Amino acid sequence: MTPPRDVAVVAFAHSERDGSADGASEPEMLLPVLREALRQAGLAPGEADFTCSGSSDYLAGRPFSFTLTLDSVGAWPPIAESHVETDGAWALYEAWVKILTGRADTALVYAHGKPTAGDPADVLTRQLDPYYLAPLWPDPRALAALQARALIDAGHLEEPPAAEAHAVLPLRAGDFPAPVDGAAAVVLAAGDTARRMCERPAWIRGIDHRIEPQAPGLRDLTDSPSTRLAAERAGAFRAPVDTAELHAPCTAQETVLRRALRLDGTVTVNPSGGALAADPVMVTGLVRLGEAAARIHRGDSDRALAHATSGPCLQHNLVAVLEAVPEGETR
Amino acid sequence: MPEILTAPLTVSFPFTRSLGPVQSAFLTGLRERTVLGVRTTDGRVLVPPVEYDPVTAGEIRDLAEVAPTGTVTTWAWNPAPRDKQPLRTPFAWVLVRLDGADTALLHVLDAPGPHAVRTGMRVRIRWAPERTGAITDIGCFEPYEDEPGEDETAAGKAGAGEDRAREAGHRPAAPHDGVFDAPVTGIVTPARLDYTYTPGRAMSRHLAALAEHRITGERCPSCRKVHVPPRGVCPTCGVPTTEQTEVGPHGTVTTFCVVNIKAKGAGIDVPYVYAHIALDGADLALHARIGGIPYDEVRMGMRVAPVWTGDARHPDHFRPTGEPDAAYDTYKELL
Ligand SMILES: [Zn+2]
Numbered sequence A: 001m002t003p004p005r006d007v008a009v010v011a012f013a014h015s016e017r018d019g020s021a022d023g024a025s026e027p028e029m030l031l032p033v034l035r036e037a038l039r040q041a042g043l044a045p046g047e048a049d050f051t052c053s054g055s056s057d058y059l060a061g062r063p064f065s066f067t068l069t070l071d072s073v074g075a076w077p078p079i080a081e082s083h084v085e086t087d088g089a090w091a092l093y094e095a096w097v098k099i100l101t102g103r104a105d106t107a108l109v110y111a112h113g114k115p116t117a118g119d120p121a122d123v124l125t126r127q128l129d130p131y132y133l134a135p136l137w138p139d140p141r142a143l144a145a146l147q148a149r150a151l152i153d154a155g156h157l158e159e160p161p162a163a164e165a166h167a168v169l170p171l172r173a174g175d176f177p178a179p180v181d182g183a184a185a186v187v188l189a190a191g192d193t194a195r196r197m198c199e200r201p202a203w204i205r206g207i208d209h210r211i212e213p214q215a216p217g218l219r220d221l222t223d224s225p226s227t228r229l230a231a232e233r234a235g236a237f238r239a240p241v242d243t244a245e246l247h248a249p250c251t252a253q254e255t256v257l258r259r260a261l262r263l264d265g266t267v268t269v270n271p272s273g274g275a276l277a278a279d280p281v282m283v284t285g286l287v288r289l290g291e292a293a294a295r296i297h298r299g300d301s302d303r304a305l306a307h308a309t310s311g312p313c314l315q316h317n318l319v320a321v322l323e324a325v326p327e328g329e330t331r
Numbered sequence B: 001m002p003e004i005l006t007a008p009l010t011v012s013f014p015f016t017r018s019l020g021p022v023q024s025a026f027l028t029g030l031r032e033r034t035v036l037g038v039r040t041t042d043g044r045v046l047v048p049p050v051e052y053d054p055v056t057a058g059e060i061r062d063l064a065e066v067a068p069t070g071t072v073t074t075w076a077w078n079p080a081p082r083d084k085q086p087l088r089t090p091f092a093w094v095l096v097r098l099d100g101a102d103t104a105l106l107h108v109l110d111a112p113g114p115h116a117v118r119t120g121m122r123v124r125i126r127w128a129p130e131r132t133g134a135i136t137d138i139g140c141f142e143p144y145e146d147e148p149g150e151d152e153t154a155a156g157k158a159g160a161g162e163d164r165a166r167e168a169g170h171r172p173a174a175p176h177d178g179v180f181d182a183p184v185t186g187i188v189t190p191a192r193l194d195y196t197y198t199p200g201r202a203m204s205r206h207l208a209a210l211a212e213h214r215i216t217g218e219r220c221p222s223c224r225k226v227h228v229p230p231r232g233v234c235p236t237c238g239v240p241t242t243e244q245t246e247v248g249p250h251g252t253v254t255t256f257c258v259v260n261i262k263a264k265g266a267g268i269d270v271p272y273v274y275a276h277i278a279l280d281g282a283d284l285a286l287h288a289r290i291g292g293i294p295y296d297e298v299r300m301g302m303r304v305a306p307v308w309t310g311d312a313r314h315p316d317h318f319r320p321t322g323e324p325d326a327a328y329d330t331y332k333e334l335l
Helices: A026-041 A065-073 A088-100 A120-127 A140-153 A191-197 A225-234 A251-260 A284-297 B021-031 B152-156 B161-167 B201-211 B328-334
Strands: A007-014 A050-054 A081-084 A106-113 A182-190 A202-211 A243-245 A303-310 A316-323 B007-018 B035-039 B063-066 B069-078 B091-098 B105-109 B122-127 B138-143 B174-176 B186-197 B215-219 B243-247 B251-259 B272-279 B286-290 B303-307 B317-320
Touching (some): A007 A088, A081 A088, A088 A182, A088 A202, A088 A284, A120 B186, A202 A225, A243 A284, B021 B035, B069 B105, B091 B138, B251 B328
Parallel strands (some): A243 A303, B105 B138
Antiparallel strands (some): A106 A182, A202 A316, A303 A316, B035 B063, B069 B122, B251 B272, B272 B286
């Protein structure tokens, strides 16, 4: 086994949260974001040892839509590149492993999503079990509302006021973020390269991701054992965190995550506004990692937790722990 | 800046899946108005059933029949049903634990309003009139009053499936061989997704010019190459391209192939030639059909020009101009 290396997030950029791509193609939407992240890290296009992206063809309605975005990264002469068909947080995980194993010293990670091209309520039903769930077209809000009712019944959440208009009872329209178009980019670097690129790198102390069964009836919707296990494996419970960026695409799900992650009043949760402030689908999780890192860069945090999710009702969860101090140094 | 183009885009496909033995028995059972679960290694009955044990990942094959009645474990009121969802009128999404089962099934409940739905309520399957061996063979659930004398409240309690079913006055899951005549071996789920496609800013500029029979590219400020069609970014340098420049209309065939297989629905007779064409002033070859010359006379270096027909946004094909062929050195970088 390769000896462990210190790997840090050294740069983070994301698009404006104004809602739509304003006529831009995905490469056009991504370009200013990539340039900003590379500028922060002092890298030229194509210079990173590894490039990894996250997105979903179903959102754009085009097969291999991610290949077009390679135009924006300076992919000639050929670069070492990979893609995950999910949130960019999982692209960051792949890039982190690549650097840990000594196959790269620097990595550019990005994510893009144009949910306004289609109707996410329809599109996201296609990620469900094709035998028993997808033929019923249960949209993400319906599934989140089933989870919210289970939380109310278990006493973890208050019954909403009867007079309010509901998107899907018990949840109101305001319990969900509006899906927006967006892009984000992060640069990872190892050891001294990271120190050279960033005054206060956000060292990745651990990342893990865990998944639960896809049948909602097989799961306890009032809990998130996958989040808890990922957090344990990422080392989140070894010492208190001061900041947590949570990817909860519905208010009720934040309740589940706070309990699973044992976050108390001392932790600043979602100082960025979280997923509720803006939900660029397939980008939102990577933004949580980026926002947590940026807080360390700015000196506002010493130890932060970042969480990303995928699938219905928090099915698949990733937890990362970032610190101002790398593994090898004493705090 | 010209207007950003948009167009409706529909992705529609029959999602076709084969079934494992457990799924086949379950879906065939629904066709025959029989609900089957599968027993796990630790003795629980899963409905809907799966092929592999969720805990041990081992193959599980012991089927058991459960009742068409059950208990709502959680629910959500959907005031605005969407097109493809099972009911046209407002309904409740429900997870239902059928009597004899230990896990809950996702489906819909036909009820007059949210006031008529609660966790722990008793429901039963309303079968679809026409059944094919699919989850939609369950048309929906409907409220159901247990026979007098049964203790309705007991149904809401959590516990082992058999205990709860006994409390509610129902038989526990009974072993079933899963054998039916004409078992279903696959499902086809029609899927249709509607999008509004936009080609982006650079491509919109390019297409607007094409509509005026002008072919435009965009120059990279860094390497000075002209990309046609433009994508708003230089793929080599990773920088935005903004300087528009008109290219062609004449160009050079850099390489080509002879197409001998007719594409479905194409109105062009085979054989024909499809070629890479470097338009004068462009640093990237585009591709198009060559017409106005027998297919076996097309050659590398041949000079061509676009032919526009009707009010089409694109040239229909390129034809020979009659100019002398270009020297190989002039286009070797554009192959
Ligand atoms: Zn260039």
